[in-house]
Amino acid sequence: xxxxxxxxxxxxxxxxxxxxxxxxxxxxxxxLYLVVTFFLISANYVLMNAQFLAxxxxxxxxxxxxVLFLFVLMMLNLSKENEPKGSIPMKAAAVIAGGSLLTxxxxxxxxxxxxxxxxxxxxxxxxxxxxxxxxTTYVIPFEVSSVxxxxxxxxxxxxxxxxxxxxx
Amino acid sequence: xESGLFIEKLILVLVLFAVSLGIAMYSTYLERKVxxxxxxxxxxxxxxxxxxxxxxxxxxxxxxxxxxxxxxxxKWLFIIxxxxxxxxxxxxxxxxxxxxxxxxxSGHTIALQVANVNIGILFIMGFVSIGVYGIMIGGWAxxxxxxxxxxxxxxxxxxxxxxxxxxxxxxxxxxSGSMGINDIVTSQHGFWDNGWFTWYAFKQPxxxxxxxxxxxxxxxxxxxxxxxxxxxxxxxxxxEYGSMKLGFFLFAEYTNMFxxxxxxxxxxxxxxxxxxxxxxxxxxxxxxxxxxxxxKIVFFIFVFMWIRWTLPRFRYDQLMHLGWKKLIPxxxxxxxxxxxxxxxxxxxxxx
Numbered sequence: 001x002x003x004x005x006x007x008x009x010x011x012x013x014x015x016x017x018x019x020x021x022x023x024x025x026x027x028x029x030x031x032l033y034l035v036v037t038f039f040l041i042s043a044n045y046v047l048m049n050a051q052f053l054a055x056x057x058x059x060x061x062x063x064x065x066x067v068l069f070l071f072v073l074m075m076l077n078l079s080k081e082n083e084p085k086g087s088i089p090m091k092a093a094a095v096i097a098g099g100s101l102l103t104x105x106x107x108x109x110x111x112x113x114x115x116x117x118x119x120x121x122x123x124x125x126x127x128x129x130x131x132x133x134x135x136t137t138y139v140i141p142f143e144v145s146s147v148x149x150x151x152x153x154x155x156x157x158x159x160x161x162x163x164x165x166x167x168x
Numbered sequence: 169x170e171s172g173l174f175i176e177k178l179i180l181v182l183v184l185f186a187v188s189l190g191i192a193m194y195s196t197y198l199e200r201k202v203x204x205x206x207x208x209x210x211x212x213x214x215x216x217x218x219x220x221x222x223x224x225x226x227x228x229x230x231x232x233x234x235x236x237x238x239x240x241x242x243k244w245l246f247i248i249x250x251x252x253x254x255x256x257x258x259x260x261x262x263x264x265x266x267x268x269x270x271x272x273x274s275g276h277t278i279a280l281q282v283a284n285v286n287i288g289i290l291f292i293m294g295f296v297s298i299g300v301y302g303i304m305i306g307g308w309a310x311x312x313x314x315x316x317x318x319x320x321x322x323x324x325x326x327x328x329x330x331x332x333x334x335x336x337x338x339x340x341x342x343x344s345g346s347m348g349i350n351d352i353v354t355s356q357h358g359f360w361d362n363g364w365f366t367w368y369a370f371k372q373p374x375x376x377x378x379x380x381x382x383x384x385x386x387x388x389x390x391x392x393x394x395x396x397x398x399x400x401x402x403x404x405x406x407x408e409y410g411s412m413k414l415g416f417f418l419f420a421e422y423t424n425m426f427x428x429x430x431x432x433x434x435x436x437x438x439x440x441x442x443x444x445x446x447x448x449x450x451x452x453x454x455x456x457x458x459x460x461x462x463x464k465i466v467f468f469i470f471v472f473m474w475i476r477w478t479l480p481r482f483r484y485d486q487l488m489h490l491g492w493k494k495l496i497p498x499x500x501x502x503x504x505x506x507x508x509x510x511x512x513x514x515x516x517x518x519x
Contacts, residue, residue: 052290055287058294059293063300067301067327071304
């Protein structure tokens with residue numbers, strides 16, 4: 001069992017579960033398929049020796065964001081019966097928008113070639129080398145993104161505060 | 169050599185699986201005995217000597233009950249939820265070092281750890297955060313409002329306490345300089361060094377306290393058992409469950425308790441390290457080290473039970489208040505102070 005076969009099987013499973021996200025009729029099941037997709041993407045990361053990225057992907061996406069999605073969906077109690085039906089112009093607009101995205105993607109990837117990656121260091125993608133890169137080469141983007149997070153947190157706190165004042 | 173390693177790991181996995189289930193099984197017995205002791209009763213004493221066969225009797229009863237699936241439930245998710253709960257609670261044992269490396273006379277070493285990954289503690293945190301899915305899916309698929317309430321309570325509680333838990337773990341990672349649990353345990357070698365204890369519970373008492381409280385909350389143990397608090401929600405997220413599916417949920421809770429005790433013992437109480445361990449080597453070191461580690465685990469399981477039968481349950485807003493407004497700021501301040509002290513002692517300010 002070579003690593004290529006494993007990569008192909010994993011890739012197929014990932015695409016399959018990603019398709020199930022949009023094909024499954026029930027929103028809660030869609031979310032669960034999305035969680036499975038995140039796990040499979042993490043498995044792909046592990047194949048590329050990016051352990052840290054793999055586990056952070058699981059913690060952040062599968063463990064936190066998807067739980068919130070599931071939370072909201074369970075509260076809404078959506079089902080096939082009370083699913084909002086879009087009007088015909090809406091559906092046409094959705095088809096056009098999706099089609100143009102597909103066109104752009106195909107146009108962008110048309111001339112792309114698969115490149116063999118050669119000579120990856122053993123510790124590439126592990127915590128130590130990743131942290132070193134983040135805090136030396138990419139320190140400014142890293143810090144700027146953390147400022148972005150603080151802005152988001154402050155915004156969330158502000159919204160929560162304002163609502164409380166109305167209640168009082 | 170490759171196949172030898174494979175067989176070695178396979179045996180280790182099987183032993184770990186059996187030991188986890190065995191300890192979880194006898195935790196139920198211990199819980200009832202401890203409860204009886206605290207309430208001045210006798211506890212189970214009918215099945216076998218001192219009631220030692222009681223867990224087997226309970227398991228048998230669970231298996232022979234009717235396996236009922238409610239009519240309006242989401243059948244597939246209803247079945248899969250206890251499986252997720254059980255899987256998640258068992259899988260985290262893979263990264264915990266259960267004893268010192270066994271060095272044979274031939275020079276061959278056997279690590280008593282299934283996977284020595286360099287992200288060990290993140291692996292545990294990741295699967296702890298996945299653990300909420302079993303409860304959420306189970307509670308939602310039952311199609312019962314009490315189950316849904318239990319599931320929502322459990323998941324918001326687990327999300328809230330994960331944050332403080334993660335921050336308190338970061339201080340330990342900063343102290344030891346590694347995320348691998350084996351490295352964290354070896355950095356607490358022995359018991360006494362440079363005029364102070366080597367175990368992180370004595371170096372980082374606040375982090376230990378926060379981690380311990382969060383572990384209680386993550387396991388949904390009293391006083392944080394709002395997910396299944398029987399006086400308000402009948403049975404919480406597993407109200408509709410019966411037979412061995414319910415058994416899986418209850419079993420997963422006890423397995424979680426075992427694994428959390430193991431993580432607490434490994435991170436804060438030196439894992440398999442014990443005073444005077446330098447005088448031993450080979451088989452003796454491995455056997456005593458593993459024994460010491462399991463003694464620490466059993467002690468923490470007992471502490472979990474001690475707390476359950478001592479403290480009353482929190483009110484829900486108190487729980488959220490404690491998690492968000494007390495533990496997270498405390499953990500952050502503790503992390504900041506630790507970082508500054510490490511920076512000073514490494515001489516980063518004097519450069």
